[in-house]
Amino acid sequence: VGPAGRVRIQGRRYRHIRDIQRGTPGNELNVGLCDGKTGKGRIIKFNNDHLEMDVRIDQDPPPAVQITLILALPRPIMLKRILASVTALGVKKIFLIHSRRVEKSFWQSTLLTGEHIQEPLVLGLEQSRDTGLPQVFLRPRFKPFVEDELPGLIRGTRALVAHPEATDECPRHVAGPVTLAIGPEGGWIPYEIGCFQLLGFSSVRLGERILRVETAIPFLLGRLL
């Protein structure tokens, strides 16, 4: 569609408007175009399996967060929720990487395949009224990623690796781009921390508490932003 026009909504989004938002004709809802602008849509007709809406899509989405997240691949059962929350927070680049304490079987999860991995990203965008789909990169081998790709990635960014045993606190309210590496439950092993530090990462702690990854990510972003 252009900046204004009539659209037809069906499937999951139709059911969300019907069952959760309880929309009726005349209601105005927030809408957005994937990787485009956002705006308002007015429900015109409500049918059995779809609805029609007049939309005006002329607003910019919220600004992206300048944080590249490097995340040891979480347990599949946590992955969806973490990806949705990271997306809602505005992160646009997510590297899921291997680490010694990531079980190899996690890499076999069907959740890592195209469609499945997209689903929580779209949910996160909808939640935060954003439209810019994050890029998710899978890196099932630690060493080639760290040696070949990471040096380029962190250029021009403040590179931080979260580590419970670090003595420095995580910095607050950082202006400019950040690369943030967060380990698996159980933490990075010393060799891995060594690799990050060799590249110039500062190792930072969250305080005296060990947090779950799903809690640590928004906590660290709240501090950095």
Next chain:
Amino acid sequence: VGPAGRVRIQGRRYRHIRDIQRGTPGNELNVGLCDGKTGKGRIIKFNNDHLEMDVRIDQDPPPAVQITLILALPRPIMLKRILASVTALGVKKIFLIHSRRVEKSFWQSTLLTGEHIQEPLVLGLEQSRDTGLPQVFLRPRFKPFVEDELPGLIRGTRALVAHPEATDECPRHVAGPVTLAIGPEGGWIPYEIGCFQLLGFSSVRLGERILRVETAIPFLLGRLL
């Protein structure tokens, strides 16, 4: 037990050590006494349904966070996870209150009864190596809570209410005690925001993004602490 001694572990904690931590005799684990000190325990004997451990409990738990959380009662399916995460973050006083956009039926949830509500708190403490059980107060009526109890609660604290439409940003790195009120999905209604403001709460926003309560809480705590 005193500061040192032999203890017998069974039930959920026994299974956690056996199946998740994969403990074997000789291993040293982190231990803590509910509402007491923390320390180390060495596994001595591993039996079919229990194990024995020699413990030394002489360390202080991590310091409590000086934030009182006032939370519109979340959907029961989210409640456990939110309570565990808030506890892991070190909050010791949690008021679950009613708000217009909280469905009345949520108050009937069995999750709000004694034993059930304790379970996520204990998990949160274990996760963060803390021992001090938070107090959770249920306030199913908004007005009496706000009128009779809240003025005393916020005395001497910085009182903040999270509100997407607020123009002020949430302050960073606040020294001293804070009272933080977080609304339901859909937000506080204007009348409720008015009540908080009348008492002296500042209304603050998280940025342009709408976050789920489970993401907003650690995000705000990361910013405030």
